[in-house]
Amino acid sequence: MTGRIRQNVRGLTAYTPGEQPRQSGLVKLNTNENPYPPSPRVAEALARLEPGDLRRYPDPTCAEIREIAGRLHGVSPDRVFVANGSDEALALCTRAFVEDDGTIGYFDPSYSLYPVLAAIRNVLGVAVPLPADFGWPEGPVPDGSLFFLCNPNAPTSRLFPKDVVERFCAAYPGVVLIDEAYVDFAAGHCMDLAVTLPNVIVLRTLSKAYSLAGIRLGYVVGPADLIGALFKIKDSYNVNRLTQAAAAAALSDAAYMRRNVARIRATRARLGDELGRRGFEVVPSETNFLWARPRREAARAVYEQLKALGILVRYFPGARTGDFVRITVGSDEEIDRLLAALPEGKDT
């Protein structure tokens, strides 16, 4: 019966999400979730919802969220599109901006969903290799229909400077989607390029800095024509009522989010120093995770030893990533447990 399945789907290697075990008591540092709860306004907003309200479909346009996000970024709501997690927005972009003979570009290494989205769309995925230090790749700007430019990049945690990103976008012939999933933890952002350049869309998520991975809410800001194209092809009611209520409340309390970000950044600095003392080479991070290379022991072995102790970090096999582990910056208590499992002076 496999003949009934499209050929590219038959040959597809699906995206592997980080493990989400049901077991409690684990130290979960593998999917870049926020260790702190969301704004108290989220609980208040959900408590105000009557179960009877759920009889009705949600607002198909997410008007309230678009107004709040528009105010946050100084753009009009018709430049904002809201999605069921930023992953949905990424997939919609592959459908809206890429012809069947088009190409989708991305850096290597970068968010491992991008090549999978190109394969699902059955178009050529073109990986642009990053240099050994994971900084900006010099060289000609590639041709293509859509480029996923993750900044700060995952899993490498580095932030590319805005001026080089701007030059890249200005020269790229297709649409550049700047994936700023981790930008709230960084020293800079590129949101204004979504206003000044006609081919740039900037993506944000509530999954990381806003502590709301569980509700699935992402949004993009961009030129009105590109945003309008996403509206045309989306599912009618792509963001549910509970999510819209929670997201509007969280976005209206950006100050709370920034306080959590400050705590995470402080923990990030401590974790970086401590890992350095434990024999890891740590890439300077502008995200809520560290990309770290154990110098003596194999990265996979470190991942497995930690897992045996109930501490989950992320390991990506592969030529560019297999020597590293990606460690989410958890709470100070979680990081203490991690560090206790990696004793100082241990020959990692």
Ligand SMILES: Cc1ncc(COP(=O)(O)O)c(C=O)c1O
């Ligand atoms: C770079 C990057 N973009 C997008 C996403 C997806 O975020 P969301 O939870 O909004 O779908 C992730 C999730 O880990 C990510 O790392």
